[in-house]
Amino acid sequence: MPRVIGHLDLDYFYAQVEEVENPSLKGKPVMVCVFSGRTDDSGVVSTANYEARALGVHSGMPIVQAKKKLEGQEAAVIRMDHPKYEAVSERVMGALEQMVDVLEPTGIDEAFFDLTASTGGDYERAKTSAEKIKASIRRSEGLTSSVGLGRSKVVAKLGSDFAKPDGLTVVVPEATARFLEGLPATKLYGVGPKTAESLEGMGIRTAGDLSRAPPAELGARFGRRLAAYLLAASTGTDSDQIHEGQEPTQFSRIVTLKRDTRDPAEAMQQLSQGLEYIQGKLKSKSKSFRTVTAIGIFTDLSARTKSRTFEAPVDDRSVLREAASALFEELTGTATRDLRRAGVRVSGLVDVESQSSLSDFLRQAG
DNA sequence: CCCTCGATCAC
């Protein structure tokens, strides 16, 4: 029996949340922005509503540029409020969880889900479920969403993108090949600019082209694993299962520096809130870490990292700061340019519970 | 097998 996989995407999420909170924004261009703090308007657009998009504003666009597009318009420029969107997201995901067999959130505004068991593989029933899900989110939060249903993650995700906003696209298993055939390969999940360029070099433009590509040639260019995935994705036979949402395995924070610098102390100083955030996160999740990474983005936007892994999980408050500081010294010491942005990551997270049992074990062993 | 690092992706 073919699976019934769904993908739900909350439409222009951040901007839509702002519209719901302040209905007078509806009908006007709205953009939610990340201000980097370097100058008044430095930063980028995170999410634009459809009115703003119609004027040429899109996510990732520098705020200055976007403001030019909106000149003379009665537009709203709103600072991103992540905790607010997170709260909405958590309510939506909590409700969604009750309506599907398995839920796998993949971001603040989207999730995969499985309906195979509850529908018995019947796509008519699945469509009814999807309509209920959309109506429920609409009723409880006032938000529209777009949903795709299909036999795999790749197909479901393509479906939710196919008709937006407020769309529902059902690709029954028999229609999968027809749906994919002419689709640009760039639309496939996992095919970004680099992979697309490489595919282009092989004369592959559509999912159909990709499905007919010689496996050996794909393998040589992309490695066994990615090649196998690409072939499966191109025919909608990718078999990745839906997994319940998992705990993050790393926390990181990165800031744009007030000015470019090569001084590690200055980077550390401007990162101090970020370090506190990470420590708070570790504490609230009862985690310690084994690896610290210093992240540097230089004036030419190139990136470098420097990391250190500890023998045993670290709980000590001061260790993170000292390790990060030392890593930034190494990073800037060998650099040929100034830092523009600086970040810290902790990974190799370990539950504090199991950590104490580990130290008990080590004490007994030693 | 583990660690480090850069690259890529998608958000």
Added chain:
DNA sequence: CCTCATATCGAGGG
């Protein structure tokens, strides 16, 4: 003019 956070992979070294 150029944000921020997470996951994964592969290469290279040990």
